[in-house]
Amino acid sequence: MPDSSGPDFGNHETDINYLPYTDEVKAKTDHLYPKVANVIPELEWRAHAPFIAAINDLKKQKNAVILAHNYMTPEIFNCVGDFAGDSLQLAKEAARTDAEIIVQAGVHFMAETSKILCPEKTVLIPDLRAGCSLAASITGEDVRLLKQKYPGAPVVTYVNSTADVKAETDICCTSSNAVEVVEYAAKEFNADTVLFLPDQYLAKNVAAMTDIKIVTWAGACEVHERFSAEDIREIREGNPGVIVLAHPECPPDVLAEADFAGSTSGMSNYVKDNQPDHVVLITECSMSDNVALQNPGVNFVRPCNLCPHMKRISLPKILRALQTMEHKVEIDPEIIDKARVAIDRMIALPLVRQSMYTHERAPEVAAIEARV
Ligand code: SF4
Numbered sequence: 259m260p261d262s263s264g265p266d267f268g269n270h271e272t273d274i275n276y277l278p279y280t281d282e283v284k285a286k287t288d289h290l291y292p293k294v295a296n297v298i299p300e301l302e303w304r305a306h307a308p309f310i311a312a313i314n315d316l317k318k319q320k321n322a323v324i325l326a327h328n329y330m331t332p333e334i335f336n337c338v339g340d341f342a343g344d345s346l347q348l349a350k351e352a353a354r355t356d357a358e359i360i361v362q363a364g365v366h367f368m369a370e371t372s373k374i375l376c377p378e379k380t381v382l383i384p385d386l387r388a389g390c391s392l393a394a395s396i397t398g399e400d401v402r403l404l405k406q407k408y409p410g411a412p413v414v415t416y417v418n419s420t421a422d423v424k425a426e427t428d429i430c431c432t433s434s435n436a437v438e439v440v441e442y443a444a445k446e447f448n449a450d451t452v453l454f455l456p457d458q459y460l461a462k463n464v465a466a467m468t469d470i471k472i473v474t475w476a477g478a479c480e481v482h483e484r485f486s487a488e489d490i491r492e493i494r495e496g497n498p499g500v501i502v503l504a505h506p507e508c509p510p511d512v513l514a515e516a517d518f519a520g521s522t523s524g525m526s527n528y529v530k531d532n533q534p535d536h537v538v539l540i541t542e543c544s545m546s547d548n549v550a551l552q553n554p555g556v557n558f559v560r561p562c563n564l565c566p567h568m569k570r571i572s573l574p575k576i577l578r579a580l581q582t583m584e585h586k587v588e589i590d591p592e593i594i595d596k597a598r599v600a601i602d603r604m605i606a607l608p609l610v611r612q613s614m615y616t617h618e619r620a621p622e623v624a625a626i627e628a629r630v
Pocket residue numbers: 365389390391392393418479480481482542565566567568
């Protein structure tokens with residue numbers, strides 16, 4: 259499992275950092291440039307285009323697909339990604355294709371989710387160090403100890419978690435359906451308390467919208483927890499009339515200042531459906547670039563935080579993964595079977611609410627378990 263602090267786990271840095279921009283490359287990529295021309299200057303494009311051409315050729319030869327998360331840089335998201343979206347959408351799309359190889363342009367827990375949903379396919383992660391502070395905050399052993407401490411309380415786990423943790427989970431959730439999943443779990447397990455892991459801020463934001471008692475964990479996304487309510491007030495002062503959309507991994511006081519809170523898909527759909535004049539997305543930087551490219555009539559205010567783990571994935575590393583078939587994601591079949599149950603239970607639920615709105619009451623979280 260990767261460590262979010264980024265030590266070298268034996269990952270090979272790519273030795274291909276330059277490929278020439280030839281007439282052949284130009285012919286293969288000219289049709290793609292208009293997709294990203296608003297955010298990538300022509301000179302920079304000439305460095306990306308040879309890799310894009312080589313990756314798209316190799317994908318065809320090897321029957322591979324690339325799953326590109328919303329936080330990937332625009333040249334990856336728009337020019338080599340076959341499916342784009344949040345981690346669960348990506349894995350579900352991959353399961354439907356007849357591709358034999360999946361390259362995960364995202365972080366390690368996302369590649370694990372793809373392997374859980376597509377165990378018969380080869381799943382590659384281009385850089386083993388693409389971890390996640392949230393997923394790294396808790397282990398399967400931690401969950402087993404929590405279950406002993408709160409017997410009878412169902413375990414709801416955010417999909418931003420490792421396969422080991424999902425295997426100890428009753429049902430997974432995303433940031434779009436977390437409230438519904440918590441209420442479903444409490445009803446199904448006849449419980450008044452739910453263990454909601456591992457994101458303490460998402461837990462608080464969910465607790466504000468349900469009467470179920472929630473026990474959580476001291477995990478956090480290092481990108482979203484850095485935003486503050488003061489940041490939002492400053493953005494509004496400098497940009498009168500701006501619409502503020504925030505991800506529910508942000509602290510509750512940030513969401514309280516926002517106009518809308520929703521997952522990456524929820525924010526993207528909000529912009530597409532409402533076409534606000536000015537908008538700011540309180541989330542990872544590349545998300546704004548990618549949503550801006552799809553909504554040229556909307557002006558984006560751009561304060562954002564970069565995810566260092568997502569940014570480990572680059573075109574040269576994706577090319578190398580396809581050439582060398584490294585790094586394969588392997589998970590114990592028993593863990594896959596158990597984790598699959600938790601994901602399938604969530605997928606089987608009808609979705610009622612696609613987004614979270616700002617709070618009408620203060621969140622009440624029963625406990626945060628930094629240690630068990
Ligand atoms: S943005 Fe946050 S939750 Fe997503 S991979 Fe980066 S650290 Fe993890």
